[in-house]
Amino acid sequence: MDFISGQELLQLCEENGCPISDIMIQREISEYGATSEEIMGRMKEAYRIMKEACHKPLDQPVPSIGGLIGGEAKKVRDRRRQGKSICGSMLSKAITYSLAVLEVNASMGLIVAAPTAGSSGVLPGLLLALEEEFSLDDEQIISGLFTASAVGYLIMRNASVAGAQAGCQAEVGAASAMAAAAAAEIMGGTPQQCMDAASAALVNLLGLVCDPVAGLVECPCQSRNVIGASNALVCAEMALAGIRQLIPFDQMVDTMMTVGRSIPFELRETALGGCAATEAACAKTCQIFKN
Template identity: 60%
Template structure:
C-alpha cells in the first residue's frame, strides 16, 4: 500500500476500491510494523489532544508567551452564542476552534502539529465544527485524520511544510489541503475529489508568505489559521459539487514548492519582512530597531 505521489495513491484507491483513509491506515500498519488497533489508537490520542487544545482556551482564556494573542477564541464563541455570527454555524465554529488551538500553542499547551505548530488549528478547527454541525462520530473523524495524513505525507515527501522553506503557503496551505481532502471523504466524495479539493486550496493560497511578528508563532499566524479553515471549506464544497481541476495535485504541490523557494528570505519565517516589519508590529514586540 505504499505510494510516493498522489498519482500512485489514486491508482491504489481505484485498484483496491478503497478510500484514501484506508490506504493510508494500511500504509501506517506496514511501515510502522503495528497492528490496526495500535495505529487507530495512536490516531485516537491525536484526536483527543486536538479536542482539548480547541476547547480549553474558550473556557479558560490564557495570554500567549509573547503577549501578542490571547482571548480571541472566547470572543468569537461569545459572538456566535449571542447570535451575531454572519458566516453560518460550520464556518463560525471552525474559525473559533482554529483560533483556539493557536492560543493553546502560543501559551505552551499541548497541540498536534498538523502538519506544523503554526498551522495546528486548521485540521481540528474544521473537523470539530463538522462533527458538531453534521453529527459525525469520533470514528468518522479518525478515518478522516488518516486521509489528512496522506496529504501531509505527500507534502513532506515531495515538497515542504516548513514556513522557513516555503512560506506560510507550505504551513497553513498544506494544513488546509489536508482538511479539505478529509472533509470531502467525510461527505462521501471520491479519492479524486479529495485530491481536487487539496489542489484548490494550494492554488488559492499560492504565494502566502510567512512573516511572524517578533519571530513568534502568534500573529498573524492565528488569523491565517482562521483563513485556512475557510479556504478548506470552500475547496471541499467545490470538489463535492463536481468541479474538477485542470492541474493535478502532484503538479500543484510542485508549483507551491517552486514558488516557496523563490520567495525572498525576508518572507520565509525570518520576521524581517511583511507584517513583521509594520511599525505597529515592531512597537508591540520591541524587536525592530
C-alpha cells in the same frame, strides 16, 4: 500500499476499491509494523488532544507567551451564541476552534502539529466543526484524519511544510489541503474529489508568506489558521459539487515548492519583512523584548 505521489495514491484507491484513509492505514501498518488497533489508537489519541485544544481556551483563556494573542476564540464563540454571527454556525465554529488551538500553542499548551505547530489550528478547527454540525462520530473524523495524513505525507515527501523553506503556503497551505481532503472524504467524497479539494486549497494559498511578528508563532499566524480552515471548507464544498481542478495535486505540490524557493528570505519566517516589518509590529516587538 506505499505511494509517493497523488497519482499513485489514486491508483491504489481504484485498484482496491477503497477510500484514501484505508490506503493510508495500510501503509502505516506495513511501514511501522504495527497492528491496525495500535494505529487507530494513536490517531484516536491525536484527535483527543486536538479536541481538548479546541475547547480549553473557551473556558480558560490564557494570554500567549508574547502577549500578542489570547481570548480571541471565546469572543467569536460568544458572538455566535448571541445569534450575531454573519458566517453561520458551521464556519463560525471552524473559526472559533482554529483560533483556540493557536492560543493553546502560543501559551505552551499541548497541541498536535498537523503538519506544524504554526498551522495546528486548521485541521482540528474544521473537523471538529464538521463533527458537531453534522452529528458525526469520532470514528468518521478519525478516518478523515488518515486522509489528511496521506496528503500531508505527500507534501512533506515531495515539497516542504516548513515556513522557513517555503513560506506560510507550506504550513497553513499544506494544513488547508489536508483539511480539505479530509472534509471531502468525511462528507462522502471520492478519492478524486479529495485530491481535487487538496489541489484547490494549495492553489488558493499559493505564495502566502511567513512573516511572524517578533518571530513568534502568534500574529499573523492565528488569523491565517482561520483562513486555512475557511479555505479548506470552500474547497471541499466545490469538490463535492463535482468541480474538477485543472491542475492535479502533484503538480500543485511541485509548484508550491518552486514558488517557495523564490520567496525572499525576509518573508520566510525571519520576521524581517511583511507584517513583521510594519511600524506597529516593530513597535510591539521592541516592547516585547524590552520586557
